[in-house]
Amino acid sequence: xxxxxxNFFLREPLTVASELLGATLTTESPEGRCSGIxxxxxxxxxxxxxxxxxxxxxxxxxxxxxxxxxxxxxxxxGMYYCVNVVTEKQGVGSAxxxxxxxxxxxxxLMQRRRGLExxxxxxxxxxxxxxxxxxxxxxxxxxxxASTEIFLTPTESAKKAQIVFSERIGISRAVDKKWRVSxxxxxxxxxxxxxKS
DNA sequence: AGAGCGATGGCCT
DNA sequence: GGCCATCGCTCTA
Numbered sequence: 001x002x003x004x005x006x007n008f009f010l011r012e013p014l015t016v017a018s019e020l021l022g023a024t025l026t027t028e029s030p031e032g033r034c035s036g037i038x039x040x041x042x043x044x045x046x047x048x049x050x051x052x053x054x055x056x057x058x059x060x061x062x063x064x065x066x067x068x069x070x071x072x073x074x075x076x077x078g079m080y081y082c083v084n085v086v087t088e089k090q091g092v093g094s095a096x097x098x099x100x101x102x103x104x105x106x107x108x109l110m111q112r113r114r115g116l117e118x119x120x121x122x123x124x125x126x127x128x129x130x131x132x133x134x135x136x137x138x139x140x141x142x143x144x145x146a147s148t149e150i151f152l153t154p155t156e157s158a159k160k161a162q163i164v165f166s167e168r169i170g171i172s173r174a175v176d177k178k179w180r181v182s183x184x185x186x187x188x189x190x191x192x193x194x195x196k197s
Numbered sequence: 198a199g200a201g202c203g204a205t206g207g208c209c210t
Numbered sequence: 211g212g213c214c215a216t217c218g219c220t221c222t223a
Binding site: 055058059060075077078079 | 204205206207208209
């Protein structure tokens, strides 16, 4: 089984986001292993008004400034978690938000954690992914290249799916940037990609 | 199918 | 006090 190299993550978040589509996210916990294929992600840049890192380092966002390949987990709306893959070199606050995944291993465990049967809705949103995979602050700022509890593996098949670029979801600043990437036609997305002329 | 809204807590002004 | 990188429920069509 191959794995990502550090250099993969030391690039601009939109590039990393595009190339993470098709990759597999895996978590290991005492309850079991969960894995799934990433089909939707968003890039957040260091000079991006929509990014948590825009106003500089804080207690909450400090993991965003870690080296590429680390993990940034945050609490959103007081009740859910979202998981990001940190990009670029240490000191630069950029990351890729994992928004949707196609469940592969541990589907029963995901269904139990989510309290939901429907495969298509199991991981169709950033907080749903975290709930299904058991991701919370315990893994914030973990190195995805060193951890055995949360990690990424590259796409095995050589086939490249069609990628769509669209506007990011749930933000109020820099709304025009098309920094959301998704696999066209996937039934596992948080929303269909809206293409504006 | 789409709009509205409450839950809930940390962080920023 | 206001604002969230959300979700799932309810109401209207």
